Amino acid sequence: MENFDVIIVGGGPAGLSAAISAANGGMKTLVIERGDYPGTKNVMGGILYTKATDMVVPEFWKEAPLERPIIEQRLAMLSGDESILAGYRDPDWAKEPYNAHSILRVKFDRWLAQQAEKAGVMIITETLVEDLLYQNGNVVGVRTGRAEGDLGAKVVIIAEGVNNFLAVKTGLAKPLKPASVAVTVKEVIALPKEKIEDRFCLDEGQGATIELYGDSTAGMMGVGFIYTNKDSISIGVGAILASVIREQWTPNDLLENLKAKPYVKRLLQGGETKEYLAHLIPEGGYTQVPRLHRQGVMVVGDTAMLMNSLNREGSNLAMISGKIAGEVAAQAIKAGDVSDQAMAVYEARLRDSFVLKDLYHYRHMGEFFENNPHLLKIYPKMFSKAAKMYLTADGTPKKQRQKEIMQMLFEQRSKGGIIKDIYGAWRALL
Amino acid sequence: MHFVVCLKQVPDTSEVRIDPHTNTLMREGVPSIINPYDAHGLEEAIRLKDKVGGKVTIVSMGPPQAKEALKKAMSFGADRAILLSDRAFGGSDSLATAYIISTALKTIHETEPIDLVFAGKEAIDGDTAQTGPGIAQRLGFPQLTYAIRIRELTDTSVTVERKTESGRQIVQAQLPALITVEKELNDIRYATLPNMMKAAAYEPELWNVNSLSFDLTQMGLKGSPTSVSRIFAPPGRSGGEIIDGQNDPAGTAASVVQKLFQQNVIMVNPLMKGGKR
Numbered sequence: 001m002e003n004f005d006v007i008i009v010g011g012g013p014a015g016l017s018a019a020i021s022a023a024n025g026g027m028k029t030l031v032i033e034r035g036d037y038p039g040t041k042n043v044m045g046g047i048l049y050t051k052a053t054d055m056v057v058p059e060f061w062k063e064a065p066l067e068r069p070i071i072e073q074r075l076a077m078l079s080g081d082e083s084i085l086a087g088y089r090d091p092d093w094a095k096e097p098y099n100a101h102s103i104l105r106v107k108f109d110r111w112l113a114q115q116a117e118k119a120g121v122m123i124i125t126e127t128l129v130e131d132l133l134y135q136n137g138n139v140v141g142v143r144t145g146r147a148e149g150d151l152g153a154k155v156v157i158i159a160e161g162v163n164n165f166l167a168v169k170t171g172l173a174k175p176l177k178p179a180s181v182a183v184t185v186k187e188v189i190a191l192p193k194e195k196i197e198d199r200f201c202l203d204e205g206q207g208a209t210i211e212l213y214g215d216s217t218a219g220m221m222g223v224g225f226i227y228t229n230k231d232s233i234s235i236g237v238g239a240i241l242a243s244v245i246r247e248q249w250t251p252n253d254l255l256e257n258l259k260a261k262p263y264v265k266r267l268l269q270g271g272e273t274k275e276y277l278a279h280l281i282p283e284g285g286y287t288q289v290p291r292l293h294r295q296g297v298m299v300v301g302d303t304a305m306l307m308n309s310l311n312r313e314g315s316n317l318a319m320i321s322g323k324i325a326g327e328v329a330a331q332a333i334k335a336g337d338v339s340d341q342a343m344a345v346y347e348a349r350l351r352d353s354f355v356l357k358d359l360y361h362y363r364h365m366g367e368f369f370e371n372n373p374h375l376l377k378i379y380p381k382m383f384s385k386a387a388k389m390y391l392t393a394d395g396t397p398k399k400q401r402q403k404e405i406m407q408m409l410f411e412q413r414s415k416g417g418i419i420k421d422i423y424g425a426w427r428a429l430l
Numbered sequence: 431m432h433f434v435v436c437l438k439q440v441p442d443t444s445e446v447r448i449d450p451h452t453n454t455l456m457r458e459g460v461p462s463i464i465n466p467y468d469a470h471g472l473e474e475a476i477r478l479k480d481k482v483g484g485k486v487t488i489v490s491m492g493p494p495q496a497k498e499a500l501k502k503a504m505s506f507g508a509d510r511a512i513l514l515s516d517r518a519f520g521g522s523d524s525l526a527t528a529y530i531i532s533t534a535l536k537t538i539h540e541t542e543p544i545d546l547v548f549a550g551k552e553a554i555d556g557d558t559a560q561t562g563p564g565i566a567q568r569l570g571f572p573q574l575t576y577a578i579r580i581r582e583l584t585d586t587s588v589t590v591e592r593k594t595e596s597g598r599q600i601v602q603a604q605l606p607a608l609i610t611v612e613k614e615l616n617d618i619r620y621a622t623l624p625n626m627m628k629a630a631a632y633e634p635e636l637w638n639v640n641s642l643s644f645d646l647t648q649m650g651l652k653g654s655p656t657s658v659s660r661i662f663a664p665p666g667r668s669g670g671e672i673i674d675g676q677n678d679p680a681g682t683a684a685s686v687v688q689k690l691f692q693q694n695v696i697m698v699n700p701l702m703k704g705g706k707r
Contacts, residue, residue: 002627036461124626146623 003152004030006329007142008159009129009166011038013315014301015159016112016121017056017322018329022157023119025330030151031116031123032144038123039109042161043279044315045186046227046234047209048108050098052316056323057115065111067102067229068207069094072200076263078215078224079384083263094206102207102227102234104188132156132170132297139170139296155296155329155338159322162280162302164290172299173290178242179370180284182222182309185251186236187259189271193231199267200228211312212237214380216258220247221369221376223309224258226267232274233267235259238281243373251278281314282307286363292350293343298325308358310365310429317355324349368428374413375421382412431484431583432542433475435508436531436549436565437468439492439499443554448663464499467550471611473618475548476507478583485509485542489534491519491527497634505621505629512538516638518646523654524556528564530649535569537642539606546588547608551576559610566608574601578614 006022008015011033023029035041047070053060071094074087093099113123133141133150141152158167162181167173193204200208207228216224222239237254244251258264282288282305289305292298300306301318308317325346332342350356369375386405396404409418441460464472475486488503490496491514500511514534522530538544547569549562559575566573579591581600589602593612621629639646647653675682690696 002624122627122630124623124630127623127626144623146620146626149623151623 001141001150001152003141004028005153005333006030006155006157006326007032007151007153008157009142010159010161010301010303011035011113011123011125012042012109012159012161012301012318013112014303014306014318014322015157016109016116017319018157018159018300018326019116019121019123019322020056020119021323021326022329023116023121023326025327025334027326027330027333029121029326030153031113031121032127032129032142033113033123033125034128035125037110037125038113039106042105042109043184043186043277044105044281045184045225045236045312046102046104046229047100047312047315048103049100049313049316052319054097056319057112060115061096061098061101063111065103065107067104068202068205069098070100070102070207070209070227071202072206072208074208074210076210076212076216077380077383078212078261078263079380080215081262082384082388083261084380084383084387089208091203091206094203102209102229104229104234129160129166132166137295139294153296154333155298155343157322157325157329158297158299158303159301159318160303162282164303167290167299167303170294170297172292172294172297173303176280176282177284177288178245179240179366180282180288180305181241182238182281182283183241183244183251183278184236184238184281185255185276185278186234187255187273188229188232188234188275188277189268190232190274191268191271195270196228196231196233202228212258212261212264214376215261217254217376218247218249218257219373219377219380220244220249221373223312224264225312226264233271235264235268236277240283240370241280281309283309283366285366286356286359287366289356289359292347293340295340295343296338298328298343298346300325306355306359308362310362311358313358317358320353320355321350324353362429364428368424372421372424375425378412379421382409385412431478431482431545433479433484433486434535434538434544434547435468435472435475435486435488435503436547436562437472437488437490437499437503438465438550438553439463439490439496440465440553440555446555448661462495462499464503465550465553465555467552467554467611467613468548469503469550469618470613470615471548471550471609472503472506472508473616474580474609474611475546476619477616478546478580479507482583484545487512487538487542489531489538490514491522491530493520494636497636500634501629501632503629504632504634505626506619507621507625511632511634512637513634514637518639518644518650521651521654522649523656524558524560524564525655526649526653528561528568529653530644531561532565532568533642533644534637535565539569543606545605546583547571547606549608549610551610551612562608562610569606569608572603572607573610574603574607575610577609577611580609580615 005027006029008019008031011031019029019031072089077084128145129142131143132139160166164173210226212224217239220239220243224237227234237258282302284305300321306317306321307314328346332338389405439462442463445460479486486508488508488511552559563573574590576593577590578593582589592599
């Protein structure tokens with residue numbers, strides 16, 4: 001049986017970041033990935049944040065396969081065929097030190113794996129880790145599905161993604177609940193560069209994002225998204241699995257529904273679907289974060305539920321958690337102490353960073369939307385109606401129109417209800 | 431025994447499409463794989479090595495990224511992998527490729543005599559089925575093509591069951607010999623973890639045009655008499671004819687038989703007694 005210092009289960013952003021920092025700490029490091037190569041099984045909406053990635057691979061933008069730097073973020077609230085739009089654009093985001101880029105994971109993750117290999121990490125693909133190996137209750141390695149498949153490790157970092165089979169087997173996490181995950185489907189639609197830039201009002205090479213709320217998810221807790229790539233557009237939609245089951249949608253119908261919206265249709269016109277992807281996203285929030293460590297083991301990335309859906313941040317949380325776990329593993333192994341106490345440094349550092357601070361900040365959010373399923377159903381409609389009444393010039397005096405709007409709003413939702421919703425949102429989000 | 435496997439990295443043709451406007455292959459984003467027939471040749475070589483002992487050497491020609499295919503091939507339990515890669519080799523057709531690979535095999539043969547060479551019956555990107563036989567011819571080895579079973583391997587000979595259009599043929603050849611293989615030959619194994627690790631750390635040997643004494647006129651575009659005049663997508667099949675047999679089965683059967691005669695799909699055996707021409 002071959003022995004390693006650190007074995008990482010899973011070759012996504014969290015696992016590869018952990019591998020790079022462990023190898024940089026002088027550890028003999030192995031990543032075990034079940035796909036053909038890192039990236040083949042990995043899915044996200046497609047936005048990579050610069051700051052976190054830079055901490056893992058300094059100045060990655062000079063070499064990494066990125067699509068477009070994001071200079072504009074739009075919000076759309078859809079109600080039937082109507083839409084309310086808001087957004088922020090900053091051309092400075094097209095320059096260093098960038099804020100975020102769109103990426104295609106199958107290319108980016110493969111590149112990140114190459115960076116890990118350059119740092120001395122060994123990567124084994126097409127191999128599934130089935131269990132951890134124990135000796136006197138201590139974790140001493142992993143068991144893979146291959147013949148002669150046991151490997152020794154001083155520390156195992158579980159970065160298996162949202163499907164947390166190994167973390168559950170280890171007793172650190174509980175099986176996923178339909179209320180704690182979103183099911184997301186996405187298409188990559190090919191379009192010529194010029195068309196993308198025209199349709200999104202972009203200078204050459206620049207990118208934009210649109211998040212769509214309301215009817216984009218048929219009023220379910222979730223979001224639709226459109227991201228510009230170099231010569232394609234990623235469009236997708238995700239909603240909490242429990243509500244998709246309850247309201248009897250199929251994820252594909254949700255996506256087709258979004259693609260048929262007038263505001264969206266025009267952006268995609270003439271494109272050819274190149275790829276179809278689907279994945280679960282961990283949306284359990286702070287209260288569903290599993291135990292993050294035990295003797296010889298740390299849990300990172302999606303497996304650790306590290307996802308801030310409101311700000312559409314996930315890969316950066318994953319990478320930071322991986323980086324910290326890799327560093328903690330190296331320190332612990334050098335000190336000859338991989339006890340639970342030594343691993344706890346990982347959690348302490350996560351708590352000290354934006355990763356768990358942000359999750360803690362939004363800890364009531366999931367519960368708030370779960371208990372108030374009307375929010376994403378009635379407010380988009382109310383706001384659209386109000387906007388239409390206010391902006392339609394039909395000779396009604398404005399004072400009277402404003403009165404009518406207020407009346408309409410209170411017909412849809414009582415004054416008390418609105419106050420309750422605002423207070424709830426305030427508590428959950430601010 | 432020394433087994434050599436000729437192996438090619440090919441685009442996964444199940445994912446290649448032809449651009450309907452330019453008639454060129456759209457290779458962008460298409461994954462590269464080991465030519466499936468070659469993988470069966472590799473599997474057989476490793477099985478024989480497991481049985482009789484010896485060594486498996488893999489030889490491939492291709493661009494530098496073909497290294498990936500060789501590393502993967504190593505994970506099944508091969509011992510050595512050599513990649514012939516040079517701009518001068520680019521553009522070679524099956525004739526020139528057979529020349530380059532056979533030259534490499536001759537060099538290997540001088541230091542480590544080869545007993546058996548395996549090659550896939552054809553590569554899925556070209557379907558020519560010429561390179562394997564071409565190598566055998568240049569090496570002066572007997573060639574056993576379309577093998578579906580190795581019946582016997584002795585110190586001096588190999589007996590092979592081969593697929594023909596009308597059935598099976600059992601053929602025997604003296605060693606050293608070259609065998610091209612069909613997929614029915616075996617089932618490919620799931621590599622063991624130690625072999626995966628060995629392969630992950632393995633760097634295939636790179637041989638270029640200066641590594642051996644090559645005749646430059648026999649390689650690349652210059653050494654390739656084949657020229658591709660046109661690439662096109664085959665026309666879609668026209669829909670078949672559906673004959674309704676619900677009401678008159680006997681009449682339908684008769685009309686089907688008549689149609690089959692008309693199309694020369696079936697015919698009366700003229701040697702049969704009473705047969706009509």
